[in-house]
Amino acid sequence: MATGRTHRPATRSRGIPEATVARLPLYLRALTALSERSVPTVSSEELATAAGVNSAKLRKDFSYLGSYGTRGVGYDVEYLVYQISRELGLTQDWPVVIVGIGNLGAALANYGGFASRGFRVAALIDADPAMAGKPVAGLPVRHTDELESIISDNGVSIGVIATPAGAAQQVCDRLVAAGVTSILNFAPTVLAVPDGVDVRKVDLSIELQILAFHEQRKAGEEPGQGARTAASRSGSARPAAAAARDGRKGPDGDVPAVMPA
Numbered sequence: 001m002a003t004g005r006t007h008r009p010a011t012r013s014r015g016i017p018e019a020t021v022a023r024l025p026l027y028l029r030a031l032t033a034l035s036e037r038s039v040p041t042v043s044s045e046e047l048a049t050a051a052g053v054n055s056a057k058l059r060k061d062f063s064y065l066g067s068y069g070t071r072g073v074g075y076d077v078e079y080l081v082y083q084i085s086r087e088l089g090l091t092q093d094w095p096v097v098i099v100g101i102g103n104l105g106a107a108l109a110n111y112g113g114f115a116s117r118g119f120r121v122a123a124l125i126d127a128d129p130a131m132a133g134k135p136v137a138g139l140p141v142r143h144t145d146e147l148e149s150i151i152s153d154n155g156v157s158i159g160v161i162a163t164p165a166g167a168a169q170q171v172c173d174r175l176v177a178a179g180v181t182s183i184l185n186f187a188p189t190v191l192a193v194p195d196g197v198d199v200r201k202v203d204l205s206i207e208l209q210i211l212a213f214h215e216q217r218k219a220g221e222e223p224g225q226g227a228r229t230a231a232s233r234s235g236s237a238r239p240a241a242a243a244a245r246d247g248r249k250g251p252d253g254d255v256p257a258v259m260p261a
């Protein structure tokens with residue numbers, strides 16, 4: 001199959017920068033919490049604090065949505081929930097398949113938070129014949145032989161890969177050939193996909209490694225202290241520090257558990 005990674009432009013076609021798109025879920029999470037407490041309006045400062053974002057950045061982000069709030073009143077919480085949900089494509093139902101129903105796949109299937117955000121788990125797929133038909137999170141596990149028909153019957157465009165790394169590319173190729181155009185990859189491997197397919201990867205061990213880096217610094221242990229390496233002596237440890245600092249920053253200082261592929 002054709003390989004290559006999807007490289008998104010910094011600005012999406014509708015003129016919303018990628019960095020703004022990455023912050024929209026943070027605003028939505030904060031707004032949903034306010035909505036659940038029946039809070040009718042919120043100031044940009046309050047919402048920025050709740051979302052962990054700078055308030056000037058928030059106002060700029062909302063200007064892309066055409067949402068400016070009312071002076072002295074703030075933003076209408078319900079309307080903003082609707083606006084951001086619509087912008088993120090969450091006002092429609094997204095059937096999702098999870099492939100690889102081991103420890104992680106089963107945990108994801110059991111997570112109730114997807115459905116409330118518009119992601120319906122349409123099917124759970126695994127290659128192990130012994131698992132076929134077994135219920136997980138109320139759904140029977142389906143065998144990989146059925147992958148293509150499941151995708152087309154359910155109009156699935158989003159696939160989650162939770163297989164061992166060695167199987168992930170082959171699973172990815174089958175998903176893409178069957179019509180999936182967005183993949184959330186948990187397997188610790190880089191996937192090659194054709195243009196037009198988006199891959200996001202989640203790697204919690206990378207996040208832990210970045211935390212370990214900062215823990216080490218807090219403890220006053222510079223890399224290689226006591227047994228300093230040539231790299232750190234010559235000052236070339238700086239790029240590592242900068243990289244970790246960049247890695248630490250999410251849309252606005254948050255830790256990104258999900259990264260572009």
Ligand SMILES: NC(=O)c1ccc[n+]([C@@H]2O[C@H](COP(=O)([O-])OP(=O)(O)OC[C@H]3O[C@@H](n4cnc5c(N)ncnc54)[C@H](O)[C@@H]3O)[C@@H](O)[C@H]2O)c1
Nearest residue numbers: 100101102103104126127128163164165167187202203204
């Ligand atoms: N990204 C993260 O933060 C994170 C965290 C935990 C685990 N993982 C990764 O997630 C993956 C799953 O971990 P796990 O602990 O659930 O493993 P597991 O061994 O419990 O489950 C893997 C499942 O995939 C199935 N499988 C194997 N090949 C397949 C194929 N070709 N098609 C469909 N199903 C197939 C197996 O039958 C098994 O049920 C691993 O790659 C692991 O490294 C990632």
